[in-house]
Amino acid sequence: GLSGGKSGATSGSPSVSSGAQGADPFAVAKGPSVGSPGPATAPEWEGKTSIPAGQPDMNKDGKVSIGVITSGDTNDGTYYQSVADAAQYAGTKYGWKVSVQGLVPLTQALSAAENLCRQRVDMVIIGDAQLAQAVNAAKEPICKDTFFYLQGGYGSPKQDATFTQSYDVGLSYAYVAGVATGVYMKNKNIKKAGFIAGLAAPFNTTIGAVFKKGVLSQVPDATVVETYTGDQIDVGKAVEAFAAQQSQGIGLVYPYFGAPTVAIAKKANAANIPVIGSPIDFCGSTSASFIASVIFAPGYYLAPLLDDFANGKLPLGGTRNWRLGVDPVPAVHTCSSAGSDGAAIDAAIKQAQSEINNGTIDPLKLATG
Amino acid sequence: MSGLDVPEKTKESSPADRSRAVVRPGGLGAELAAALRANAGSAASQVGMFVLFLGIGLAVGLLLSWSTGHSPTVVLADLLDGSFGNAMSISYTLSFAAPLLLVAAGTVICMQAGQFNIGQEGQVTLGAVGAGFVVFNISGPAIVVIPLAFAAAAVAGGLWAGLVALLKFTRGVNIVVSSLLFVFLAEQLMVWLISGSGPLHDDGEGVLGAGTASQSPTVPAGAELPTPHLFGLDVPSGFLIAAVAAIVVAWVLRSTLVGYRLRILGHSPVVAHTIGVSESRLGSLAVAASGAFAGAAGAVILLGQSYQLHPGTASSIGWNGLLIALAARTRIGVSAVLAIVFGAMIAGGGLLGSDNVPVDIVNVMTASIVVALLCPPVVLVALRRRRQRRAAQVSS
Amino acid sequence: MTITNPNGSSVVTGHPMLRMAGVTKYFNGRAACDDVDLSVAAGEIHGLLGQNGAGKSTLMNILLGLVRPDRGVVEVAGRPVTIRDPNDARAQGIGMVHQHYSLIPTLSVWENIAITAKGRVRPDRITALVEQTSARYGLEVSASKRVGDLTVGEQQRVEVVKCLIDQPKLLVLDEPTAVLTERESHALFSMLGQVVDGGACSVILISHNLAEIRSVAHRTTIMRDGRVVSQVVPSETSVAALARHMIGHDLRNEPDVATAIGADLRTDPAPVSAAAPAGTPGLPPALEIEEATAFLPGGRRALDALGLHVRGGEVLGVAGVEGNGQKWLASLLSGALSLHSGRVRVRGTNVRVSKPGAMRSAGVAVVPEDRRESGCVLDMSVADNIAFAALGSLARRGVVSRRRVLALAEKLVEEFQISVASLDQPMRSLSGGNQQKVVLARELSTEPGVLVLAQPTRGLDVGAIAYMHERIRAAADAGVAVVLISTDLNEIMQLSDRIAVMYRGKVRGETTRAEADPEKLGLLMGGVHA
Amino acid sequence: MSVAVDIQTILAVSVPLAVPLLFAGLGEYVAQRSGAFDLSVEGMMLAAAFFGAYGASASGSPLVGLLLGVLAGAVVAVIHGNLSHRLQLNTYVVGLSLNVLVLGVTNYLLTTTAFDIPRATNLRIPGLSDIPVVGKPLFDQPWVVYVIPLLIIAIWAVGRTRWGLEIRGAGDDPIASDLTGIKVNARRRQALLFCGLCAGTGGAFLSVFQSSSFTSGMTAGRGYIVIAVVIFGGWTLRGVVAASLLFGVAEGLQLALPAIGTTPSPQLLVAVPYLLAVVSLALLGRRLHQPLALGQPFAPSR
Numbered sequence A: 001g002l003s004g005g006k007s008g009a010t011s012g013s014p015s016v017s018s019g020a021q022g023a024d025p026f027a028v029a030k031g032p033s034v035g036s037p038g039p040a041t042a043p044e045w046e047g048k049t050s051i052p053a054g055q056p057d058m059n060k061d062g063k064v065s066i067g068v069i070t071s072g073d074t075n076d077g078t079y080y081q082s083v084a085d086a087a088q089y090a091g092t093k094y095g096w097k098v099s100v101q102g103l104v105p106l107t108q109a110l111s112a113a114e115n116l117c118r119q120r121v122d123m124v125i126i127g128d129a130q131l132a133q134a135v136n137a138a139k140e141p142i143c144k145d146t147f148f149y150l151q152g153g154y155g156s157p158k159q160d161a162t163f164t165q166s167y168d169v170g171l172s173y174a175y176v177a178g179v180a181t182g183v184y185m186k187n188k189n190i191k192k193a194g195f196i197a198g199l200a201a202p203f204n205t206t207i208g209a210v211f212k213k214g215v216l217s218q219v220p221d222a223t224v225v226e227t228y229t230g231d232q233i234d235v236g237k238a239v240e241a242f243a244a245q246q247s248q249g250i251g252l253v254y255p256y257f258g259a260p261t262v263a264i265a266k267k268a269n270a271a272n273i274p275v276i277g278s279p280i281d282f283c284g285s286t287s288a289s290f291i292a293s294v295i296f297a298p299g300y301y302l303a304p305l306l307d308d309f310a311n312g313k314l315p316l317g318g319t320r321n322w323r324l325g326v327d328p329v330p331a332v333h334t335c336s337s338a339g340s341d342g343a344a345i346d347a348a349i350k351q352a353q354s355e356i357n358n359g360t361i362d363p364l365k366l367a368t369g
Numbered sequence B: 001m002s003g004l005d006v007p008e009k010t011k012e013s014s015p016a017d018r019s020r021a022v023v024r025p026g027g028l029g030a031e032l033a034a035a036l037r038a039n040a041g042s043a044a045s046q047v048g049m050f051v052l053f054l055g056i057g058l059a060v061g062l063l064l065s066w067s068t069g070h071s072p073t074v075v076l077a078d079l080l081d082g083s084f085g086n087a088m089s090i091s092y093t094l095s096f097a098a099p100l101l102l103v104a105a106g107t108v109i110c111m112q113a114g115q116f117n118i119g120q121e122g123q124v125t126l127g128a129v130g131a132g133f134v135v136f137n138i139s140g141p142a143i144v145v146i147p148l149a150f151a152a153a154a155v156a157g158g159l160w161a162g163l164v165a166l167l168k169f170t171r172g173v174n175i176v177v178s179s180l181l182f183v184f185l186a187e188q189l190m191v192w193l194i195s196g197s198g199p200l201h202d203d204g205e206g207v208l209g210a211g212t213a214s215q216s217p218t219v220p221a222g223a224e225l226p227t228p229h230l231f232g233l234d235v236p237s238g239f240l241i242a243a244v245a246a247i248v249v250a251w252v253l254r255s256t257l258v259g260y261r262l263r264i265l266g267h268s269p270v271v272a273h274t275i276g277v278s279e280s281r282l283g284s285l286a287v288a289a290s291g292a293f294a295g296a297a298g299a300v301i302l303l304g305q306s307y308q309l310h311p312g313t314a315s316s317i318g319w320n321g322l323l324i325a326l327a328a329r330t331r332i333g334v335s336a337v338l339a340i341v342f343g344a345m346i347a348g349g350g351l352l353g354s355d356n357v358p359v360d361i362v363n364v365m366t367a368s369i370v371v372a373l374l375c376p377p378v379v380l381v382a383l384r385r386r387r388q389r390r391a392a393q394v395s396s
Numbered sequence C: 001m002t003i004t005n006p007n008g009s010s011v012v013t014g015h016p017m018l019r020m021a022g023v024t025k026y027f028n029g030r031a032a033c034d035d036v037d038l039s040v041a042a043g044e045i046h047g048l049l050g051q052n053g054a055g056k057s058t059l060m061n062i063l064l065g066l067v068r069p070d071r072g073v074v075e076v077a078g079r080p081v082t083i084r085d086p087n088d089a090r091a092q093g094i095g096m097v098h099q100h101y102s103l104i105p106t107l108s109v110w111e112n113i114a115i116t117a118k119g120r121v122r123p124d125r126i127t128a129l130v131e132q133t134s135a136r137y138g139l140e141v142s143a144s145k146r147v148g149d150l151t152v153g154e155q156q157r158v159e160v161v162k163c164l165i166d167q168p169k170l171l172v173l174d175e176p177t178a179v180l181t182e183r184e185s186h187a188l189f190s191m192l193g194q195v196v197d198g199g200a201c202s203v204i205l206i207s208h209n210l211a212e213i214r215s216v217a218h219r220t221t222i223m224r225d226g227r228v229v230s231q232v233v234p235s236e237t238s239v240a241a242l243a244r245h246m247i248g249h250d251l252r253n254e255p256d257v258a259t260a261i262g263a264d265l266r267t268d269p270a271p272v273s274a275a276a277p278a279g280t281p282g283l284p285p286a287l288e289i290e291e292a293t294a295f296l297p298g299g300r301r302a303l304d305a306l307g308l309h310v311r312g313g314e315v316l317g318v319a320g321v322e323g324n325g326q327k328w329l330a331s332l333l334s335g336a337l338s339l340h341s342g343r344v345r346v347r348g349t350n351v352r353v354s355k356p357g358a359m360r361s362a363g364v365a366v367v368p369e370d371r372r373e374s375g376c377v378l379d380m381s382v383a384d385n386i387a388f389a390a391l392g393s394l395a396r397r398g399v400v401s402r403r404r405v406l407a408l409a410e411k412l413v414e415e416f417q418i419s420v421a422s423l424d425q426p427m428r429s430l431s432g433g434n435q436q437k438v439v440l441a442r443e444l445s446t447e448p449g450v451l452v453l454a455q456p457t458r459g460l461d462v463g464a465i466a467y468m469h470e471r472i473r474a475a476a477d478a479g480v481a482v483v484l485i486s487t488d489l490n491e492i493m494q495l496s497d498r499i500a501v502m503y504r505g506k507v508r509g510e511t512t513r514a515e516a517d518p519e520k521l522g523l524l525m526g527g528v529h530a
Numbered sequence D: 001m002s003v004a005v006d007i008q009t010i011l012a013v014s015v016p017l018a019v020p021l022l023f024a025g026l027g028e029y030v031a032q033r034s035g036a037f038d039l040s041v042e043g044m045m046l047a048a049a050f051f052g053a054y055g056a057s058a059s060g061s062p063l064v065g066l067l068l069g070v071l072a073g074a075v076v077a078v079i080h081g082n083l084s085h086r087l088q089l090n091t092y093v094v095g096l097s098l099n100v101l102v103l104g105v106t107n108y109l110l111t112t113t114a115f116d117i118p119r120a121t122n123l124r125i126p127g128l129s130d131i132p133v134v135g136k137p138l139f140d141q142p143w144v145v146y147v148i149p150l151l152i153i154a155i156w157a158v159g160r161t162r163w164g165l166e167i168r169g170a171g172d173d174p175i176a177s178d179l180t181g182i183k184v185n186a187r188r189r190q191a192l193l194f195c196g197l198c199a200g201t202g203g204a205f206l207s208v209f210q211s212s213s214f215t216s217g218m219t220a221g222r223g224y225i226v227i228a229v230v231i232f233g234g235w236t237l238r239g240v241v242a243a244s245l246l247f248g249v250a251e252g253l254q255l256a257l258p259a260i261g262t263t264p265s266p267q268l269l270v271a272v273p274y275l276l277a278v279v280s281l282a283l284l285g286r287r288l289h290q291p292l293a294l295g296q297p298f299a300p301s302r
């Protein structure tokens, strides 16, 4: 039958089987702060945080188990898989029981979380904003001694004492990715870049718009082609969208996708078109080569928090703001294949980050204005 | 198209004057109903068959899990525990069964009328949107808002299905294909409605900052479907609504004038025509009614399960409800049982993750169950033939 | 022994070309063929005679491999053979022209023939073969036409050519003349003579028509209730004797039975009462059709400026060879066919025929030809089927009263002597005659002003036929205007006050019963003005 | 950019998008001509995409992947054929269920499978591929693409053989066909199998040749578009080819227009293929001649 490791072959994604012994795939997220916050602050939510007693064995049943639910495919090699991988990695490292359920339909979000409580997990990890409604389970008696963690609820439901969430501002790293792209284009004298995403919905289109502003800030006469395929997982369309851009002479591409990213990158590599990768760290990928990674997959935020959880230090009832240029993640990293341009790009990234943090640049204004 | 929905006149088009028509009157609907209603023996043997083939369908899924190294007993134990293991499990099961039963009940209406609408998934989506328009815009006591939301959902789902009927009866467009295509259009329509400038878009914080998510606001607490505590169980009111709706559908089809006319239409459009039934009118009504029920399922989903509209809100409820009605051979009672079985599979599937069994196995099982449940008439016919052959040999 | 038929061809009945022995087939516990023996000599035209349901088609279907016998052996030219499907049959040299044709309407003639012909599929090759064969037997066939565009007669010729191309040892024709004009029948029979000439081929000819059998068959096997009751040389047997064998007892006292088998035994038609109610003059006719033209979806003309009228209390017989639009006339009157031009008036008022239920509310009740398909709903109960017509009056505030449905059904079942086990029994499980009775009972229960009956006795047994006729008479006597569409001339002549003959979608001629004689009607049916 | 380049871009995108539709559409065309309404084509394509990806990454050879994918499509077809045209189970239910089943099975297996699909190289046809504008889009493609014209010719030719006539007979008049000695259900199963092979090729093309990757549910509704293609094509070979290309171009435009520099509403562009299908069916609806017995079960008396 079909068996064998997914770990060996899929490269570029954090490796599971390396386990606690191997290099920590989320090490990049666990480093020290990279900068200091300026006057600009992300939205705040009211509410006091507390550290529950007995963490990590919240329910005091003598063992620790955590459960992950996410609306996407946990084998997509990128966004959704990162949560599962972070949980698995921590599980292996600390000897926890980990259960993962992917492709959870919206209708089952709440019940899936409650089910995890029933199975007496100590922590429920809601892997993406689509399933945000699942945090309401935290108010149920059955979940009273379970720690709820949500990736990016962004205001609905409102932050309260029953759960902890991570928050990041996608527009800022989209802008910085644009800046990095622009510097590379300037150095290589490229005038046209491509941006490809799935659904033509704001969570993609605003990113595209801000990315473009970033590019233009470096190369004012550049063209950025934005294509929306209408489908987040349709690899065929994603690849052909790239082909269209390629035949119109783009010199660089940023596929803003989950699963289809690597497929596009492979095509781009074959055509010698440099690629920016996201949302995981693609710099070490063996299936395709990237010049930069935009790192913002939920697993990166979850991994350090799980370490805190293991050490009994994870606060409940607050929003953890992950800020570009302040925290290790999110981040825009140049890869070694950027070659001699790496240094210039890095400098520009630093510059742009501090401009965002000191309020000189407001990505949200860029998106709407 | 004759197979599915020729305007009745074309059915007489059998070339030359042959007394037998190639295309039987009634088209697919009648064919289907006749084939599906094949006499299936005594009540006891029917129940026996049902249970047997349900088991066979389950077994296929268990076989797959076993062949990939997951213990079937563990899978089965999880499924049972998660669906009927305790009061809470039962409550889940009923909650998941509710929208499925609504969709299936509606599907029964159009199938019995011989209209092969398979676009329930899109109609569910539009129903959720319709309910959303009410609950996100009108605030008031639950007793007012919830019925309004259901009405809006039914209207939205019904109109969406009505479009399909309109295309069929005015332009002769194949209903299987158009209803299918409308599923994809419904999804795009909803994404537009909940994005950017769309009227159902959440103006609060977005993924990337204010107003940038593709999602609706959250259903206000007052408009959430209540979960009354009855007989020691938390019974989701969505299930009560679905159960009542199913009973009403069964009664209407059985005992009312319109139900009679609908069934006659499904069996024989020709006969229906002679007694004054207009296929375009009653057929459209049946399709629209099925859409309205699917729409109501959308309301149950929004007000009782997802509380928010996102891309993909319908969550295959439409597809599964359709399959339930077909596997039940358009019988309401069997549909209700199957909806609960499907609900149980979904609820039970929630526990599989803890044993690291991929929950996708549930899809495999439900599909196998549907196919397996189609088999009993075939088996009965085969058995009868064999008996007859035996009898003939003995008598020789 | 040598037998000569009236055509003058003769055959030696020594070595059989085909022998079937002990053939038995049960359907639902009833024997359709019961220990049947049949032997056909080389070069023989062998008649196969029997009432509806006697098992003739079943026997031939077994021979063709379409029905698997429960028991029995088949020998072709002395060798036992197993025939599993029509291809096996063809390989054994057996070809059949089916009662209902087996051509695929969307394919052209040559394509239909290519499907079963041997050798490569090449239009030119097949066309040449077709031309050769049709020239040899004088069968006019155009190879390039689409079968669906051909007339019934042409289709039958194609079917025959399709069999003959294989140069079969045995050619089976199942009621080939039922849909043919007199002239076409004659051509067919002379062609058959040519086919068997020389003894390389034998023919089995199934028919209800005694005269026909007498004029062409060398020998005839007569079946009744699935059994062979006798084998005779028809030219040496009287029509009455043939009929007796077929029915099982003497016919002279039972004119209805004679009607049922197409034997014209009456010396004179039943007396026409002097006061034959030719309707009530002065009032408009109960039903008038003027210049009615209608097309089928494919564009074929179904009715061609058809005109007729019928008054209350009058029975108008509509005669004609099957396929001349009678079926569409009934469709028109049941509202299933829409008018292209012309008018339908009921009691002087124009009716929009294609409006659902318009004909019924105007008081026109129709017992359609294909009752199983458009007369009733097989998967609903007997009670429901009876209730259809009166649903509105059985319902109160939109809810159908089951009590009243059952009461009505009970009353009609009793009145019309319908034999059912239960009123909830599905219609499908009733026998043909009882299905027909249900439809008739329902239609009469609405107290219509006009009753249209299409082939009301087709497929029914003798008793049922007599009963039908009685009810039709009674309806007319009660003042109902009756349109009786039938291909059975005797039935028409026996029941009608006036007779209209349809030919190619229009009324070719009309006579009163007093003036009608079979010859005149026959000519009209053949399209000849009398 | 020049107009020629723009047209070349549109073609370059549209052709590969049309390829899976063409393969599966041709198969569905044959199936529907035989009277078998194959609703499981989505499942056939998805199964083929998965097993194609598996075969290609296990063997390192796109050809092996293709073969395994085609085999997977055929397996779905054999299941469908036997359930619907041997056991006479309702073909629509079987078709829809198979789609659910395949989605479940592939997602299930995906949890334990990883792919490393070798990149399939294009086969450039010397000379032809140098033709301006159309040369590159049409003659610089993975080799399977060149199978399509052969397939079309083969279907055309086979349509004129006895088997082809029997297929049409089974679809138009199963009762008469049966009397003629045509094994109606066997023909339908064979037509379905052919459809499985074709749809399998289309599905494997998606994962092995087009994108070198497999993602959950990656056929994304193409199987349903395929059905629209056959109907839109009016059940003629010519029509099906034209409709596949048209749908390919509609999707291609959606992806190519932004690259060319015109950006109409992305939402509308996404909906275009579906709207196109609905509107064209509404306009053509009555003029299309479907096989008379399409989707109707046939139970021989034997």
Ligand SMILES: Nc1ncnc2c1ncn2[C@@H]1O[C@H](COP(=O)(O)OP(=O)(O)OP(=O)(O)O)[C@@H](O)[C@H]1O
Residues within 6 Å of the ligand: C027, C028, C031, C032, C050, C051, C052, C053, C054, C055, C056, C057, C058, C059, C099, C459, D301
């Ligand atoms: N497939 C079948 N299933 C069940 N009963 C059948 C079937 N075919 C024939 N019968 C029954 O077998 C009996 C003989 O039928 P058959 O068609 O052989 O009669 P026939 O002599 O050809 O009559 P006709 O002159 O009306 O054609 C009838 O009672 C008929 O109802």
Ligand SMILES: Nc1ncnc2c1ncn2[C@@H]1O[C@H](COP(=O)(O)OP(=O)(O)OP(=O)(O)O)[C@@H](O)[C@H]1O
Residues within 6 Å of the ligand: C028, C053, C428, C429, C430, C431, C432, C433, C434, C435, C459, C460, C461, C464
């Ligand atoms: N082709 C058929 N397929 C299935 N069942 C059949 C078929 N023909 C007849 N039957 C069944 O066989 C039984 C006898 O039918 P048939 O029409 O031969 O009755 P009958 O004895 O001729 O009665 P009647 O005189 O009322 O016509 C009925 O139950 C009928 O439903």
Ligand SMILES: [Mg+2]
Residues within 6 Å of the ligand: A056, A057, A058, A059, A060, A061, A062, A063, A064, A065, A120, A121, A122
């Ligand atoms: Mg614990």
Ligand SMILES: [Mg+2]
Residues within 6 Å of the ligand: C056, C057, C058, C099, C174
């Ligand atoms: Mg017969």
